[in-house]
Amino acid sequence: METDEVPKPKKAPYKSKRYFLSSLNTYFGYQLIQQLRNDTDHPEDPNLIVGTTILESKFPLHPGVRKVIDPSKMSFLQKVILDSDVIIYDINTCDHSECEYAIKSLKLGSYEQDKILILVSSVMAWSATDPKEKKAGEEDEDGGYPPESGEEEGKAQDDGEDAPPKKEYTRFNESDYPKRKALPQYESLCSLESLCLSVNRPNLKTFILCAGILYGMGEDHFYTKFKGAWLQNTITFHNKNKVPCIHVKDLALFVQKLVEKPVNQKYIFAIDHNQNPSHKAIIDSISKGVGNSKIQQSDVAIPEFKIDLRMKPTKVFDAFLEEQGDQGDEEQAVDKFTFNWWCKEGIRANIAKIRQEFVDYHNLKPIRIAITGPPGIGKSTIADQISQYFSIPHITVKELIQEYLNQTTEEVEQLKSSLEENRNQLVEEAKALYDIQREKRKQLKQPYIPFDDSKIEAKLTDEQLITIYKWRLMQNDCQNRGFILDNYPKTYAQAKQLFYNIEGEGEEQKVNLNKLILPEHFIVLAGNDEQIVDRIKFSKTHKYNEDVLLKRLKNYKILNTKKGYTILIDFYKELKVDVCDISVFNKQTNIQETCRSFIERNGKYRNYKHIEEDLEEKRLNEKKDLMQKQSDQNQKLKELRDKKEDELWKIQEEEYKIKQEHSVNYEKELLESRSLPLRQYLNDNVVPFITEGLVEIVKQNPENVIDFLSEFLFKRSLQVRFPDPKLYFENSE
Numbered sequence: 001m002e003t004d005e006v007p008k009p010k011k012a013p014y015k016s017k018r019y020f021l022s023s024l025n026t027y028f029g030y031q032l033i034q035q036l037r038n039d040t041d042h043p044e045d046p047n048l049i050v051g052t053t054i055l056e057s058k059f060p061l062h063p064g065v066r067k068v069i070d071p072s073k074m075s076f077l078q079k080v081i082l083d084s085d086v087i088i089y090d091i092n093t094c095d096h097s098e099c100e101y102a103i104k105s106l107k108l109g110s111y112e113q114d115k116i117l118i119l120v121s122s123v124m125a126w127s128a129t130d131p132k133e134k135k136a137g138e139e140d141e142d143g144g145y146p147p148e149s150g151e152e153e154g155k156a157q158d159d160g161e162d163a164p165p166k167k168e169y170t171r172f173n174e175s176d177y178p179k180r181k182a183l184p185q186y187e188s189l190c191s192l193e194s195l196c197l198s199v200n201r202p203n204l205k206t207f208i209l210c211a212g213i214l215y216g217m218g219e220d221h222f223y224t225k226f227k228g229a230w231l232q233n234t235i236t237f238h239n240k241n242k243v244p245c246i247h248v249k250d251l252a253l254f255v256q257k258l259v260e261k262p263v264n265q266k267y268i269f270a271i272d273h274n275q276n277p278s279h280k281a282i283i284d285s286i287s288k289g290v291g292n293s294k295i296q297q298s299d300v301a302i303p304e305f306k307i308d309l310r311m312k313p314t315k316v317f318d319a320f321l322e323e324q325g326d327q328g329d330e331e332q333a334v335d336k337f338t339f340n341w342w343c344k345e346g347i348r349a350n351i352a353k354i355r356q357e358f359v360d361y362h363n364l365k366p367i368r369i370a371i372t373g374p375p376g377i378g379k380s381t382i383a384d385q386i387s388q389y390f391s392i393p394h395i396t397v398k399e400l401i402q403e404y405l406n407q408t409t410e411e412v413e414q415l416k417s418s419l420e421e422n423r424n425q426l427v428e429e430a431k432a433l434y435d436i437q438r439e440k441r442k443q444l445k446q447p448y449i450p451f452d453d454s455k456i457e458a459k460l461t462d463e464q465l466i467t468i469y470k471w472r473l474m475q476n477d478c479q480n481r482g483f484i485l486d487n488y489p490k491t492y493a494q495a496k497q498l499f500y501n502i503e504g505e506g507e508e509q510k511v512n513l514n515k516l517i518l519p520e521h522f523i524v525l526a527g528n529d530e531q532i533v534d535r536i537k538f539s540k541t542h543k544y545n546e547d548v549l550l551k552r553l554k555n556y557k558i559l560n561t562k563k564g565y566t567i568l569i570d571f572y573k574e575l576k577v578d579v580c581d582i583s584v585f586n587k588q589t590n591i592q593e594t595c596r597s598f599i600e601r602n603g604k605y606r607n608y609k610h611i612e613e614d615l616e617e618k619r620l621n622e623k624k625d626l627m628q629k630q631s632d633q634n635q636k637l638k639e640l641r642d643k644k645e646d647e648l649w650k651i652q653e654e655e656y657k658i659k660q661e662h663s664v665n666y667e668k669e670l671l672e673s674r675s676l677p678l679r680q681y682l683n684d685n686v687v688p689f690i691t692e693g694l695v696e697i698v699k700q701n702p703e704n705v706i707d708f709l710s711e712f713l714f715k716r717s718l719q720v721r722f723p724d725p726k727l728y729f730e731n732s733e
Contacts, residue, residue: 014042017259020084021051022094024068025061027220028120028248029090035252036259037064050080054093071098078105085113086259090120091192092211099192107199116262117206118255119196123244123271125189125210126172127307128181134170171310177210177267183303197266205262211251212244212271213304215347216354218361220248221304222347225283226358229291231608232477236298237283241308244271245282247343247354257339263316273313274346279305282347289351290358291476359480366482367392367605368518372490372560372568373525375552376536377584382525383486386595391607392482395472401460404468415464422458430456466497473517481607485519491559495571513575521599522572527584529553689716 019036023029029051039046050067061068069080081087081102089099099119106117172179182190196206215222228235246254254270274282280295287295317339343350358364367390373379380396387394405412434451441449460468473483489495499518503510529550536549560567572579580598582591599605693712702708 014045016042016045016047017085018048018083019050020069020081020087021049022089022099023054024051024065025053025057025059026090026093027059027217028093028214028251030059030062031217031248032088032090032252032255033062033064035249035256037062039064050084052077052094052098054095071095074101077101078109081105082109082111084115086116086118088118088120088255091189092120092122092124096188096192100195103192103195103199106204107201112203114203115205116259117196117199117204118209118258119192119207120209120211120251120255120270121189121193122186122211123213123307123309123311124186124304125182125193126180126309126311127183127186127303129172129179129309130181131169131308131310132172132176132179134168169310171312173312174210174265174267174269174314177208185303193267206266207258207262208267209251209254209258209270210268211254212246214248214251215245216247216249216343217357219358221302222286225286226290226355227608229286229289229476230358230364230480232292232480234294234296235283235287235291236300237280237295238299238301238305239297239308240278240280241306242277242310243279243282243305243307244269244277244309244311245274245346246270246272247350249342250344253339253342257317261317265316268316269311269314271311271313272341272346273344274348276348277346285348285351289476290355290480363606364480364608365605366478366480367484367521367599367607368482369484369521369523369599370489370519370572371484371523371525372487373584374527374529374532374556376532376549377525377527378535379487379525382523382591382595383484385592386599387484389592389596390482390599390605392484393477394486395469395478395483395488396486397465397488400468400472401465404471418464419458419460423456426456426458427453462494462497466494469498470514470517479516490568492566492568492571495568518575519572519577522569522577522579523595523598524569524579524581525584526581531585689713692716 016038021029021032024033033049036047036049048066049064050069051065052069052071053061069077071077077098078101082105087102087106089102091099103117106115177193180190193208196208199206213222214220219226225235250272251270254268258268279301280297283295284293287293343353347354369386369392371379371383371386384394386392405416430453431451438449441447469488472478489498499514501512501514503512532553533546533549537546560569569579578598578601580594582594583589584591690709690713693709693716696712697705697708700708
C-alpha cells in the first residue's frame, strides 16, 4: 500500500508594501531605503516608498524614493499616512510635531487594513538613567561585560574590614523601559515613545526601536574620530563609560525584520553584541585599526559619548530563529527567516570592515608610488616634494630601519640580537686583521694607530630588510594615504620578494600578489654620468667622492641594463604598472609638474589634505562668485536705476513742455479774453471816426496829413458824447 506524501508547504504569495518614512535625506534614512527597496527582486511590483525630508541635510535623497510629501499640507500628509502599510519615524532627526501629528492620526484616524508603526528612537532617551544595581544573588544570564584591563568589576576593594561593599551593576533589559530618564535636550524622545506606546488599536502594531549610537558607512557621530585616526592624529576618548552602538545597516535590518516578522514586544533594544562597549575600548580599536594607536582621555565630548549605559542586546527574533532550526530540512522551510548581522560583535571586532567602508564612502584612495634612478640624481629631493604635495609617507631605508628597531615587539628584539651577534663577529674579524697589521707596522717602526670599531655596522640581509619594508607598508598611514618608496626595491628579485606573499611549503606553496602594497606609479629618473657628477660636486648637501660616486653609478647601470636577465622595470611592466621616464637635466622639463600629471593621469586623488584644499578653494570660488554676482547685481541695479531716472527725466521733461505749452496758451487766451472789450470799444467808438478822418484826408489832400487827422479827431471828439469804457469791461465780465 502506497503511503500518501506529505504536501510541501506553499510559499506565501508576494505582496508589495507601501512605506511612509520620515527623514528620507539623512544618514540613517538613506540606508533604510536601501534595505527596504526591492525593485530589483520584484521590478513588476516593488515596494512603494514615500515620506518627508529634513531641511539643510548633507545627505542625498535615495533614488528609490517614489515621492516626497510636503508636511505643511497636514490633511494630505494624514491621507498618505493612513493609506500606508508601514509608517516609520526616525525621531532622532524628524520634526517632532509632525511625528506627534502622525501618531495621533493613526490613533484616532479611520482605516480598516492592518498597519505597522515603528519609531526609531535612541539610547539617548536613557541618557540620565541611574545604573541598575545588581540584586543579591542575581546573575546576568549572558555573563555581563568582562572587566577591562586594570579593573576588576564586582570585587570588593581591600580597604579594610569596615569598608562598605562595592556596588555591583547589571545590564538593563527591555522591560526596564519605564525607568528610563533622559537629559533635558532628549526628553522629547521619551514623550514620543510614551505617546506611541499608548496607542492601542487591534489593526495597528506599534514598536519602539531604541537604537545604539550609529556607526559605519562613512560615519556620523564617529566621523571626527575616524578622520583624526586616518590622519594619524591622537584621538580622544571620554572615559570607560559604556556606549551601546549599532551599525547603521544593522539598524535598517532591524526595521525590515520587524516588518517581516512583527513580534509581541513593543520596546526593543537595537544594539550590537559588543562585549566591551566602553568608549575607551571603542576609540582604542579605531586608533589601532585606522590610525597610529595613540589615544588620550579628554573631558570634551559630545553627549552621545558621555552616556554610561549597560544594556542587554534584544532576543526578540531568537524564537523565530530557533523555530527555523527545528524545521530540519531546508526545503521544508518555505519562508525562511534569517537575521544576517553586518557587524554583530560591534566596532572592535569589525574595525577592518568599517575602515574600508569609511575609505570607500569618502573616496579616500591611497597613492602608492615607487621612484628610482641613478645615485646622486636627486631622487630623495623629488620624492620628498611629492610626499609633501600628496601628504603621503616618504619611506627611506635609513629612517625605516631606525623606526622598526624602535619597536618593542619580540620580532624586533630577535632582530636586534641577531644584528648584535653579526656585529660582534665583524668586530672580531676586524680585530684579528688589525692585530696582523699592527705587528707589521711595529716591525716597520711605523706610528701606532688605535683600533676603532665605531664604524663597523652589521648589515641586514635582503630577507630581513624585506620583512621590515612589508611591516612598514602595511601600517595604517600607508594603507590609508599611500606612500612613496625611495629607491627600493632595487632589483627584480627584491621586488618579487617584497610584493608577493609566499604561503605554505612544498607542493602546497602558494605565491600571491599583495595588491595592498604594490605601487601603481613607477617613476624612473634619468641623466648622464657627467651631469650627475657635476651636480654632486657643486652640491652643499652631499659629500663629494668621485671614485665612490662613479663606482655606484657603474653598479646602477649593471643592475638596470638588460643582459639576458630581467631587471627592475620589467617587474612593473609585467604587472602593467605604468612607468614614467623623466630626464632630470632637460631644462624644458618641469619635474614636479610632470610627476603630478603622471600620478593624476586617471583623475585627481582625494585625501583629507586635498579635500580641505578643495573645500577652501570651493569656499574662495563661492566667495568670488558671490562677490561677482553682487557686483553684477549692483551694476544691473545701477543701470536699471539710471534707466528709470532717464525715463523719469524724459517724462518730467515732457510734462514740463506740456505745462509750458498749456501756460502759454492759457496766457494767450487770457490776454485775448481781456483785450476783447477794448477792441469792441475801439471798433464802436474810435475806428469809425478814424475812418471818417481818412476819407476827409483823401478828399482835401492836406499838406500835413498827421496834423490834419489829429485836428479832425479832436474836433470830432468834442461833437460826440462817447460812452464810458468801463461799461464794456463790466459787460464782458
